[in-house]
């Protein structure tokens with residue numbers, strides 16, 4: 427059965443989508459079969475993977491509500507071994523649709539259980555909020571990967587996220603664990619980055635990956651070409667960091 | 683009556699909170715009486731203005747639901763003429779509480795109408811989402827200021843935001859206008875910034891402020907001191923840009 431990892435953080439713009447796309451690509455390059463599930467109405471993961479005309483496709487909203495099978499919605503990307511379930515604008519309305527249903531937190535877990543395709547990893551891109559979409563992702567997931575931007579406001583939000591994860595684990599999903607924390611947009615010339623890194627390693631200990639993702643302009647250029655940075659410019663510091671992160675992940679898993 | 687401006691963009695991390703705090707400070711420095719309303723459960727605007735122990739205070743959640751008057755919740759900041767209604771963690775639950783009530787989009791508009799204090803401006807910091815909190819802000823506001831990060835994903839999200847604003851104007855709040863678009867985190871060494879600026883000026887015309895906010899590390903340091911960057915380091919490029927933005931705003935209003 428696949429390892430389901432939710433990439434979540436309610437703070438906006440911390441590198442959730444960038445981490446999903448590039449980690450998925452790096453894992454797929456090691457012959458793992460990977461699925462990206464885009465659960466953000468903004469649909470940045472879909473665009474970043476080159477999916478066009480999102481509104482014409484079967485999307486994660488229909489899969490979430492059980493109207494379509496995951497297999498019907500998934501699209502194989504230009505990266506071998508990597509598929510994506512694209513997002514749809516109608517995800518914005520999911521909160522209002524789900525809130526009065528019973529089992530509203532379990533919709534995604536039920537949909538993923540029906541998936542027959544053999545994936546090694548399913549990575550879920552979450553919106554910047556602790557709403558029912560993110561809750562569904564945390565209930566369906568085995569673990570949570572937390573991208574943490576090296577900025578003050580991002581650090582402030584971590585306590586709220588950890589509290590929510592603990593509550594979901596207690597009430598809805600006992601197997602949920604924090605898979606790890608990855609520092610993003612790290613700028614070694616900037617004291618703030620260094621300070622945040624120290625704080626985070628003190629707070630989370632060895633849950634923090636050794637690999638740190640540097641601020642790197644090639645990363646922010648890649649989405650306009652509809653490609654992961656690993657395909658856009660694999661030599662750049664950003665791409666190399668994500669390749670290294672995937673390596674560290676796989677090594678950590680072998681030791682478990 | 684005060685000019686109510688919602689600072690909104692569902693894309694995360696584009697500089698909404700930073701714009702609210704620093705624009706409010708610059709306007710207050712010109713002797714305008716300004717109120718910041720923190721409608722984001724993350725509470726970054728409250729922290730950035732030096733508000734501590736948020737959970738012990740009366741907050742924007744109670745004001746939104748009509749349980750407390752705005753005057754009971756507001757705190758005068760260390761910046762003369764500038765007050766803030768702090769956010770509370772219970773705002774996360776507001777969506778689920780409001781969704782089944784009638785008039786769920788008008789709660790904030792009703793609460794602001796009861797305000798007796800004479801403010802010239804009320805600036806509302808919105809969460810990174812098009813949820814009921816942001817809807818309430820757009821229904822209560824006279825206009826919307828859109829901070830736009832000079833990045834590809836931020837540009838992609840603009841169409842969705844404009845569509846939502848038009849819908850709110852048509853269905854709930856006929857006076858709602860786009861006050862302006864302000865480019866943030868602009869890096870003149872980066873082609874992507876230049877490309878985004880051209881696209882945005884072509885799309886929005888003179889709705890785009892001439893003032894562009896540069897990427898400036900002092901801006902991201904200021905929140906850890908609980909101060910607007912204008913107080914933390916008024917000489918830096920970031921502070922000067924926000925002072926210039928306030929000037930441009932006031933000039934534009936005089937010409938209307």
Ligand SMILES: Nc1ncnc2c1ncn2[C@@H]1O[C@H](COP(=O)(O)OP(=O)(O)OP(=O)(O)O)[C@@H](O)[C@H]1O
Nearest residue numbers: 438439440441442443444554640641642646694833
């Ligand atoms: N390491 C990096 N260096 C430079 N730019 C980056 C880096 N990581 C992400 N970015 C850029 O920063 C912006 C925010 O990243 P991204 O969209 O991945 O964050 P997010 O957490 O998914 O945002 P949201 O909360 O809106 O979903 C994007 O424009 C992205 O291209």
Ligand SMILES: Nc1ncnc2c1ncn2[C@@H]1O[C@H](COP(=O)(O)OP(=O)(O)OP(=O)(O)O)[C@@H](O)[C@H]1O
Nearest residue numbers: 438577694695696697698699700810896897898902
């Ligand atoms: N011009 C700038 N230069 C450098 N850093 C900036 C600039 N503007 C904002 N920042 C930093 O970038 C991060 C995102 O900004 P901010 O939190 O204001 O965005 P936001 O849109 O309010 O985010 P959210 O969507 O989570 O509410 C913060 O850490 C902030 O300090």
Ligand SMILES: [Mg+2]
Nearest residue numbers: 442443466470
């Ligand atoms: Mg994202």
Ligand SMILES: [Mg+2]
Nearest residue numbers: 698699722726
């Ligand atoms: Mg904010």
